[in-house]
Amino acid sequence: MKTKIYRILPVIAILFAILLFHSPTSSIAQTETLTSVPAMKSTESLVDQHTSQAETLANLLQYKSELEKQIEDTKKLLKKPPHQMDKEALAAKLNDLKQQLHNVSQNFIKVATGLDLAIFNEDSQHNFVWQEEVETLVRPLLQELKEMTKRPRQIERLKSRVAYFESRLPRAEEAVKSIDTLIAAAKSPALKTELGTLRADFEKRKTNIDNQLDVARFELAELTKDKQSFYESTKKVMAVFFKSRGKNILLSILAFAGVFFFFRFVDKVFKKSHPAFKTKERPFYIRLIEVLLLIFTVIAATSASLFTLYISGDWFLLSIAIIFIIGALWTAREGFTRYYEQVKLILNLGSVRENERITYNGVPWQVDRLALFAKLKNPALDPSRIRLPIGKLENVVSRPVGKNEPWFPCMIDDWVILSDGVRGKVVSQSPDMVELVQRGGTYVTYQTSDFLGLNPKNMSRNFRLKSVFGIDYAHQADCTSGIVAQAKEFIAAKLEEDGYTEHVLNLNVEFESAGASSLNLVIIADFHRDIAALYGRLQRALQRYSVEACTNFGWGIPFDQIVVHKAE
Template sequence: MKYQNKLLKYSASVLLGWCCLWLIATTALAQSNGESQQPQAAVAPSTIETLSSFVELRKALQKDIRTLNQQLQSTRSEAEKASLKQRLEKLESDLRTTTRNFENIAAGVDITTLRGEVTEEFNLQQEVFALVRPAIDEMKEMTARVRKKSELKKKIDYFEEQLPVITQALANIDTLKQAASNKSLMQTLQETEEQWSKQQAFIQSELQAAQLQLDKLNAAETSFAEASQSYLKSFFQKRGLYLTIALLVVASVILLSRLSAKVMQRYIPGFRAKHRSFKIRLVELLHLMLTVLFSILGPMTVFYLVEDWVLFSLGILLLFGIAWALRQTLPRYWSQIQLFLNVGSVREGERIFMEGLPWRVEQINVYSTLVNPVAGISQRVPIDELVDLKSRPSQTDDPWFPCGQGDWVILSNGIRGKVTGISHEMVQLVERGGARVTYQMADFLAASPRNLATNFRVKEVIGLSYALQREITAVIPEALQNYLTQRIHQEGYGDQLLNLRVEFAAANTSSLDIAIIADFKGEAGDLYNRLRRAIQRWCVDACSENGWEIPFPQLTLHGSLSASE
């Protein structure tokens, strides 16, 4: 059935979504495995030197902290106490930082997460983030290496900018010491120099720690081939089985859906009818919705049962994204459901106008069928394209198309030809002699084609002399009609002739006009111009046999006389 195409489309979208989940999850797994499976490198001499400098710096900081604590206990000035507390807090912060750097360098990895530090809380509601947090943590883990490298580079740049300033400050203090002779000034400069020297040592230690961590991260990076191998290995070892089971569940749902559809077609009366009832359409719609629903819930159930919360959270995020994208289109989907149930603005068997042509709605389904019965063309359109249209019951005399294939037509520009091809975009004509003329559909309809396929009329006028005035209204028309009837049958056009009338038309300026009106069958449409010429020829022959004068126009005659005079 046609709805199966839509079912396959929805299922393919679901499969594509789960493939995206597979890529994200397995990439994260490969990244984490790549970090955990790096071979242990030999201890570099620079690491030992850095650790030694950290030990010395810690001792100096601890000594300064003890000194400040003693000064804080002995002083009584509130202003001095505040200054000492501020310096003490700075030294304690530097000591904690130095200790943390020492532990990270000694351990060879970032052990910040082992210290039990409080993680940042989420701003959104905890109920929502409890479902999607595993996926977010997995994505953060994917970019942890890149973010860590970026932070270290910024840290190195900052300390490299600070070191020259401190070095210049120490040089200036040393110059002042050499020039100073006051003992108190010398003591103050000495204390200031010691503080800046300690700050310089601290910044150098921070710089060395950041540089070592950055070097280790760069050394731990693997090549593309190794990362691909690790990626495939981790996939087949951990999440490959779960994703395979999820895809098998989707395939099973689709297979069961097709089998159940065949059962309904076989055992439900009228299920295959051209125009189905509302109940049958409702059953088919529910069957389609359940198929899509189970195709989505099946993999989610698999991830829940195997307790793979990363894939489950990624699935939740994917569903949230789909729901957010569909929130603006829900009214349109509701209109499509109404059309599918044949209770909307367009209904089966009625007439709509689309793309510049009228169409009969042959069948409404996920892909609907539209037919133009006269033009002999049809098209299959998605049901979404019918949402903004409306249909009406078709009447027996409603025109569908100006012509059909094989008809002879005359356009407003005088071109006459046989219609040999009609499509949604173009109409092709073949003129007498074989020349082909092609029009776009809009241009062809704008040319107001006159169809000769049913019956057509040829009207010709011949003028006679005013000398025949007595006979022109009755005798001559009757005689001319009898003569034309005889000639038409003699030359083989009698079977196509439907009606022939010869009447007095008008008293013209230089002649008395007679109108010849001949109606022919549509099968003689290709002879339209030949019949016009034949009628003129037969009229001239009749005038010659009966001695009827065909005058020149009076203006031409008078002009000739004036020229001769």
């Protein structure tokens, strides 16, 4: 039963791409690529890297100490009873400082270890939002997709951060220089004090931006330093894939094939051992058993494949398989009516029944067997059997076979004449093509349905020739008696003279009609099928005999005449 599989082809393509370019260990491989130091680096490169790393850590540590001091100072100010608005501003500033301290601490660990502590946080791995009823099923798939794009997303995010801090750092430096200029120009001590406080604040901002820029540059350098070519990346991913998920897919396919062919083997053994399967008219319960066994075979094979993935613990592949099955079932629901009709055909309850006659593509067939594939036969063709999907017979109606009903108008080596004038011997006739060979060796090929549409006249089961000739009206008195007898005797002698007598089944000459200019006689000759190949020669011979008879007996052969009447 055919499924509209084309609707889920895009989904299949995406899932296959995921399988091909990802593996269970890809996240680990990426982490190692991002954080580990390659063993093949030169000593100078390692020293430069460690020096830069140490300088960044020192700056972060210093900034961390300043933040801790500011937090303590802010907490002391909050203990005093300031104005309500000042208190809210100090609380907001304290929260901001704590957030900065947290970020600096995280950045310090990142630079020192090359790891993000978020990977050790189990709760963060389960931060997933989706519809509750499919969350467990879809989560592994989406997590793999997210992990697969982690590296390019991190690189893009870090590039954006670097660009952001690089654009803000000059502005902060300009602000500090502007404040320094104002301090130098100010004469009021109070103004200098206020400007000094503002300068300290912007100096801290500049330091924070500088530190954040160093961290972002360091992380970006770590991510891009070990960039591999597409070929190397693909080769590595393929190697890991076939070592892990490739094995699981292979086991799953083997499980499906093993269970499926086992039950098909059981089905075959059962059919050979049970006599009801061997009868020409199979009972209904036998057909029902076949359908149920086929359905059970598919379900059992699919369950075995899914169970293999479950045992292997590969939830990613298991999720993909379940989503694929659900998608196929969801797509198949639209064709439920069609499938119901096909099941009726298989059970021999539909419009087509076994051992009855149908016409398919203009050719008659006998229905030999109805199953997932219908088997049709026509004993007059070679090959005599074809196999069709059961869905092809949905709109076909069968009928009982007639007792003496032919299956084809001719057989191999028969001579036929078609309505288009072609005459030849049949040398090949199959369900698709019929080939004729004409006298002289020319081959003519027709599609079988077109051949039948040309109403072939088979001459290989004896044939009749009729040849008409006319005599003058001067012989009107004897044309229906003496002349007819003389013509028959003369033509019979000519046939014997040419060696055709033993192939002539019947010969007669009769008066046919009175024409405008002649009295027409007809030669009627029935020949045996053995000389069907000489059809054209015999037709010409009869015309020749009639002319010779006219010459021999002095019968005038008229020609068309025009009578002109003179007006008075």
